[in-house]
Amino acid sequence: MTTIERNLQQVHERLKQACTLAGRDVNAVALLAVSKTFDADAVCLALDAGQHAFGENYVQEGTEKIETLRRLRPGVALQWHCIGPLQSNKTRPVAERFDWVQSVDRLKIAQRLSEQRPADLPDLQICLQVNVDGGANKSGVEPEALAELALAVSRLPRLKLRGLMCIPEPVPDFETQRDLFMRAKGLFDQLNAQGLVLDTLSMGMSDDLEAAVAAGSTMVRVGRGVFGSRPAKVTSGA
Ligand SMILES: *Cc1c(COP(=O)(O)O)cnc(C)c1O
Numbered sequence: 001m002t003t004i005e006r007n008l009q010q011v012h013e014r015l016k017q018a019c020t021l022a023g024r025d026v027n028a029v030a031l032l033a034v035s036k037t038f039d040a041d042a043v044c045l046a047l048d049a050g051q052h053a054f055g056e057n058y059v060q061e062g063t064e065k066i067e068t069l070r071r072l073r074p075g076v077a078l079q080w081h082c083i084g085p086l087q088s089n090k091t092r093p094v095a096e097r098f099d100w101v102q103s104v105d106r107l108k109i110a111q112r113l114s115e116q117r118p119a120d121l122p123d124l125q126i127c128l129q130v131n132v133d134g135g136a137n138k139s140g141v142e143p144e145a146l147a148e149l150a151l152a153v154s155r156l157p158r159l160k161l162r163g164l165m166c167i168p169e170p171v172p173d174f175e176t177q178r179d180l181f182m183r184a185k186g187l188f189d190q191l192n193a194q195g196l197v198l199d200t201l202s203m204g205m206s207d208d209l210e211a212a213v214a215a216g217s218t219m220v221r222v223g224r225g226v227f228g229s230r231p232a233k234v235t236s237g238a
Pocket of ligand 1: 034036057083084167205206207221222223224225
């Protein structure tokens with residue numbers, strides 16, 4: 001058994017326990033394997049172990065990996081999620097190659113993705129990144145501006161608004177972490193009550209997926225827990 005295969009088993013075991021504790025169905029929480037900084041071979045190993053959805057932060061690294069995987073595994077349906085901050089001049093390769101973008105936090109980005117999404121591809125699946133813990137220079141739409149953005153994005157052609165994504169600052173204790181995730185869950189429920197139809201609440205990473213599942217996460221994004229530790233600092237913003 002490869003290390004990645006064993007890691008995936010462990011993550012699924014953690015998800016199962018977290019769902020049991022929360023009284024939730026384990027099938028209600030999807031696993032996104034965050035492959036940033038790891039090469040195409042690592043993705044292949046995860047794929048061989050049954051993982052089909054992958055997250056990338058950097059546009060160039062992600063698009064290159066998508067092309068490489070198409071060569072290495074022709075005909076295999078992979079699902080690629082862009083989860084890193086997007087600049088408006090870098091939206092085109094994302095619109096042309098990814099299946100999901102989880103890091104939309106302003107209308108201009110969504111408009112460009114909508115215009116640039118090729119008509120022969122399925123709708124680009126969108127999550128709005130929301131800033132739940134108020135860090136001033138963090139990405140993510142402020143909760144006060146979320147409803148208006150969500151409504152506007154939901155009306156754009158070739159995009160399908162699926163839900164919310166958040167990345168709260170790490171905090172040491174479970175309760176505080178869960179409370180932060182509960183804010184995202186509250187916003188998610190509010191939008192659904194206002195008539196949007198959202199099914200995806202993307203929250204929880206290697207160190208806090210239990211708290212996220214307790215708060216209602218439907219998708220956890222796990223990097224190190226699947227692929228092992230990353231190099232200390234990643235500077236490439238491309
Ligand atoms: C890197 C990253 C992850 C995964 O983080 P790990 O701590 O390695 O699990 C999840 N979401 C986003 C947005 C990331 O940038």
